Amino acid sequence: MNNKIIIAVDAMGGENSPQKIIDGIDLSLKENTENFFKLYGNKDQLSYLISKKRNIKNFCEIINCEDKIDDEESPLSAAKKNNTTSMWRCLESQKNGESQISLSAGNTGALLVLSRLILKMIDGVEKAALAGLWPNKTGMNLVLDLGANIECNEKNLIDFTYMGAALYKSLYPEINPKVALLNVGLEEIKGNEIIKKAYQYLKETKKGDFEFYGFIEGNHIMDGNVNVIVTDGFTGNIALKTAEGTADFIIKNLKDSLNKNFFSKLSMLFSYNSLKRFKKQLDPRKYNGAIFLGLNGPVVKSHGSTDAMGLYHSIKMCNKIAKGQLVEKIKKNLF
Amino acid sequence: MNNKIIIAVDAMGGENSPQKIIDGIDLSLKENTENFFKLYGNKDQLSYLISKKRNIKNFCEIINCEDKIDDEESPLSAAKKNNTTSMWRCLESQKNGESQISLSAGNTGALLVLSRLILKMIDGVEKAALAGLWPNKTGMNLVLDLGANIECNEKNLIDFTYMGAALYKSLYPEINPKVALLNVGLEEIKGNEIIKKAYQYLKETKKGDFEFYGFIEGNHIMDGNVNVIVTDGFTGNIALKTAEGTADFIIKNLKDSLNKNFFSKLSMLFSYNSLKRFKKQLDPRKYNGAIFLGLNGPVVKSHGSTDAMGLYHSIKMCNKIAKGQLVEKIKKNLF
Numbered sequence: 001m002n003n004k005i006i007i008a009v010d011a012m013g014g015e016n017s018p019q020k021i022i023d024g025i026d027l028s029l030k031e032n033t034e035n036f037f038k039l040y041g042n043k044d045q046l047s048y049l050i051s052k053k054r055n056i057k058n059f060c061e062i063i064n065c066e067d068k069i070d071d072e073e074s075p076l077s078a079a080k081k082n083n084t085t086s087m088w089r090c091l092e093s094q095k096n097g098e099s100q101i102s103l104s105a106g107n108t109g110a111l112l113v114l115s116r117l118i119l120k121m122i123d124g125v126e127k128a129a130l131a132g133l134w135p136n137k138t139g140m141n142l143v144l145d146l147g148a149n150i151e152c153n154e155k156n157l158i159d160f161t162y163m164g165a166a167l168y169k170s171l172y173p174e175i176n177p178k179v180a181l182l183n184v185g186l187e188e189i190k191g192n193e194i195i196k197k198a199y200q201y202l203k204e205t206k207k208g209d210f211e212f213y214g215f216i217e218g219n220h221i222m223d224g225n226v227n228v229i230v231t232d233g234f235t236g237n238i239a240l241k242t243a244e245g246t247a248d249f250i251i252k253n254l255k256d257s258l259n260k261n262f263f264s265k266l267s268m269l270f271s272y273n274s275l276k277r278f279k280k281q282l283d284p285r286k287y288n289g290a291i292f293l294g295l296n297g298p299v300v301k302s303h304g305s306t307d308a309m310g311l312y313h314s315i316k317m318c319n320k321i322a323k324g325q326l327v328e329k330i331k332k333n334l335f
Numbered sequence: 336m337n338n339k340i341i342i343a344v345d346a347m348g349g350e351n352s353p354q355k356i357i358d359g360i361d362l363s364l365k366e367n368t369e370n371f372f373k374l375y376g377n378k379d380q381l382s383y384l385i386s387k388k389r390n391i392k393n394f395c396e397i398i399n400c401e402d403k404i405d406d407e408e409s410p411l412s413a414a415k416k417n418n419t420t421s422m423w424r425c426l427e428s429q430k431n432g433e434s435q436i437s438l439s440a441g442n443t444g445a446l447l448v449l450s451r452l453i454l455k456m457i458d459g460v461e462k463a464a465l466a467g468l469w470p471n472k473t474g475m476n477l478v479l480d481l482g483a484n485i486e487c488n489e490k491n492l493i494d495f496t497y498m499g500a501a502l503y504k505s506l507y508p509e510i511n512p513k514v515a516l517l518n519v520g521l522e523e524i525k526g527n528e529i530i531k532k533a534y535q536y537l538k539e540t541k542k543g544d545f546e547f548y549g550f551i552e553g554n555h556i557m558d559g560n561v562n563v564i565v566t567d568g569f570t571g572n573i574a575l576k577t578a579e580g581t582a583d584f585i586i587k588n589l590k591d592s593l594n595k596n597f598f599s600k601l602s603m604l605f606s607y608n609s610l611k612r613f614k615k616q617l618d619p620r621k622y623n624g625a626i627f628l629g630l631n632g633p634v635v636k637s638h639g640s641t642d643a644m645g646l647y648h649s650i651k652m653c654n655k656i657a658k659g660q661l662v663e664k665i666k667k668n669l670f
């Protein structure tokens with residue numbers, strides 16, 4: 001276990017857990033045996049599920065937890081349960097140096113609050129941001145904040161810039177990231193006072209392992225000209241969900257149009273493979289996993305409703321982040 | 336001319352003007368002869384273009400203007416040109432009661448500033464909003480503000496709600512509009528202080544000719560459950576552009592996927608009509624025309640790069656708004 005990446009997993013959070021957690025680990029081990037999993041949750045359930053798999057026993061340790069946090073529970077109620085829950089114990093093991101990164105598909109609000117409570121913020125950083133991958137024409141962007149902080153000042157946006165650049169570098173070590181601020185126009189005079197001040201600071205202050213690109217508008221998020229896009233949590237959340245809604249609308253309408261007559265239906269047969277390839281490219285499981293940034297240790301939140309394949313991608317992300325030494329990279333950018 | 340809707344047109348703004356303006360009027364007159372057009376611009380150019388058309392002479396009056404506002408000009412420079420420009424004269428005619436509504440495909444910033452300067456704000460309204468149509472599963476939403484006001488307080492959002500509802504009712508008199516505030520969640524506790532205060536006020540204050548729906552998230556903008564969606568200009572602009580960027584990305588990728596092999600190409604032939612139908616449904620010219628709300632008279636801004644068909648749709652919108660007595664409806668909702 002000496003050279004292994006140790007991932008602490010809250011095995012009880014999210015739909016169909018812990019089944020999908022074990023299935024996801026199984027998938028990941030077929031490709032990569034660098035990881036070792038500390039599984040926090042119900043021992044009986046986990047032992048049974050692991051016994052059904054051929055090859056994962058040696059890569060897992062089960063730590064029994066009597067309780068778990070429900071998806072609808074408030075962060076306050078979650079915090080009150082203290083160290084009885086799988087989520088708490090998972091984060092605690094990371095804090096104690098028993099693991100390098102935490103992964104949960106559970107309650108986002110509770111995970112954010114418990115992460116702050118247990119792992120604490122990096123000195124000098126006031127707000128933790130939620131960062132996520134977003135497909136673009138050439139690969140993947142990283143966008144933050146996706147909803148953790150409804151109101152942000154210029155210091156927060158600047159911190160998000162440094163932290164986002166560090167995360168991108170951990171995930172894609174070969175690329176020197178270009179970072180942009182999301183705005184309503186490209187000129188320096190555009191936007192609110194907060195974003196203008198952040199722009200000025202980032203333009204004038206040359207530090208950190210990235211290139212400051214300036215402003216970017218919503219219609220260019222997916223162009224692939226930048227790697228990291230920074231915004232406040234209100235705007236980021238609405239932009240992400242608007243993009244999701246637009247994609248759903250188009251795909252649904254397209255399907256309806258193609259189903260309207262015989263020839264179109266026939267054409268579906270011919271183009272089936274191409275459409276499948278396209279669908280695969282946009283598969284949300286490929287970018288499953290939002291990252292909490294700003295804490296003294298990385299925490300990855302998998303989508304609650306994803307499946308084993310989504311979990312597999314989150315595990316892959318955990319591996320890259322842990323190997324990339326994210327927190328050290330963030331500190332290097334910040335100070 | 337007694338019962339005609341009189342539309343004042345800045346005939347010089349936007350790409351390919353005044354050609355596309357005259358072509359758009361020509362298209363509109365083939366369907367509807369309720370409108371009369373006061374055309375502000377270069378008399379020689381306009382006379383020549385009108386002489387080439389068979390049936391529009393009797394529906395137009397040309398008012399010669401020596402100057403025009405360029406697309407790249409600052410609002411300040413535009414205002415300094417005073418009443419020499421086609422845009423100024425167009426708005427002035429509306430102010431003097433010589434026309435009921437103004438239409439321009441020119442410089443948006445200049446149009447907003449001149450409109451405020453000449454038409455003045457409705458008493459009690461502090462900020463003019465930019466509203467636009469946005470397709471949804473059942474027809475069209477109205478979304479505002481799309482970028483006129485980067486920072487809004489709760490009073491502004493409440494005004495936008497009343498004004499948006501009135502505009503929707505002018506465009507679709509048979510529907511009692513449902514109005515929602517764009518937010519990062521559905522519960523009352525979600526969002527920033529400004530949006531929470533606007534929500535409380537609208538929930539508790541029963542006035543105006545609409546139904547207050549509550550909050551809506553970005554992924555439900557296109558579901559068709561509401562008719563009017565209200566947000567600040569920063570968020571609205573980013574949401575709209577993100578939706579545009581997402582649509583471009585998907586359509587482009589889909590085309591690339593379908594062009595990848597022979598069978599897919601063949602399938603394009605079969606599905607051509609269905610795809611054309613879908614494209615038509617999403618055609619941005621169908622919702623061309625943003626409306627400035629909050630002024631003592633309606634002003635419609637056509638997209639600068641649209642064509643005659645886009646202009647035709649803007650003219651149709653002008654006709655509905657003028658017949659719908661928008662400003663009276665706004666005042667009824669407000670007071």
